[in-house]
Amino acid sequence: MDAGVISIIPVRGIKLIAPGDSLGLEIVKAVKSSGVGLREGDIVVVSHVVVSKAEGRLYRLSELAPTPQAIEIAAITGKDSAHVEAVLRESKRVVRIRGEVIITETRHGLICANSGVDLSNVGEGVAAALPDNPDASAERIRLEIEKAAGVRVAVIICDSHGRPFRRGAVNIAIGCSGLEPIWDRRGEPDLYGRVLRSKQICVADELAAAAELAMGQAAEGIPVAIIRGYKYIPGVVGASQIIRPREESLF
């Protein structure tokens, strides 16, 4: 009965990550001591917060001097003006403001709330920004893991994002390394031999979403999950390729 079964395995016991830590090495330590191990072809999904911590992508809110624009948006949204300042520094443009929500386009091109600047799980008075280059972070973590564990893996860095037409956030892939993020099935035959014309699946986002089911089990979150048994297509293209260019958007 095990044919084709995919496992989502939470990785517990990772130490509190601090700037300068080798996250790949800490992940390998935790999978070894927990008995989960790592196998060839595993997909290691990592929450962006620990990546940001390891890379020191943190703002101390007391050290930020808010601009007049940040102060104005803080007044409209009821947010802390230093938090808004961090949000603006991480953004290319403000897409929309409503209630207490600021939707921005991040420097990476992601459209999301608060430029992904997160006040959760980073400690009082600190905000975590997204990694500068999540694909490069994923690549580095993958190489660290492969060196320490001796097996080939893929790495996805994930974050939880809201959607325009649907309530609730879902985990998506903001960075990846070692796998093709989009599976292009166009040209394959269907059940009746009809050729699929428009089937491109964002497997990186589906893997990130799956990982969250295991990561969300503890109230404080589990920062890493391993997906085992999914046959991905090896690739060198990063998750930045998932971002739809503005001129291509249909909405």
Place this chain on the structure above:
Amino acid sequence: MDAGVISIIPVRGIKLIAPGDSLGLEIVKAVKSSGVGLREGDIVVVSHVVVSKAEGRLYRLSELAPTPQAIEIAAITGKDSAHVEAVLRESKRVVRIRGEVIITETRHGLICANSGVDLSNVGEGVAAALPDNPDASAERIRLEIEKAAGVRVAVIICDSHGRPFRRGAVNIAIGCSGLEPIWDRRGEPDLYGRVLRSKQICVADELAAAAELAMGQAAEGIPVAIIRGYKYIPGVVGASQIIRPREESLF
């Protein structure tokens, strides 16, 4: 090491579904004969195509008389005019047309390509529409499964949808029964005791996305997957609650 591991199990050997079939019964037969079985708390994720087939939600394209609007859109998009006719019949409004893509709002309120009317895996000259009431379909399938298998399960009906800002489609929940589709974590403490202010997770969509990883393993698709080991919150609210009302949209 099994603590918290979640399994995604493809269900193979389901017969070709025809109008009038009891899909719940066919699923129970297949899980029994394949040895997968069903356990208390399993989540059964079902592709909408087999639900539509069982419910006879099929258009024979040769029997559709396209309206002038359908003929005009067919000319613009290069699509078959009978297919466009089916798309329009299933829609409340056309949101956007570009290239060969028609984005509509379905009668359920879903914003998606072609009103979800699918030409794949249904046979030549036939198009499958989405179930009339996917939450009611999920409820019926759940009751059929529970009666035949003697265990309590949750059921999600899924479809693959594109996204405004991201390339590639992902599986989402268009119907569900037995579980709370959105997990509201607001008020819980984070790693440092800070209260989460804006954490609502659409677990139904994450479960649908996870299921697709197993369903997509065969070229022709596997219409059902079981997710085992995920502790969902039992609920009576359907997936229609995930649809963000237009006036609430920030985009």
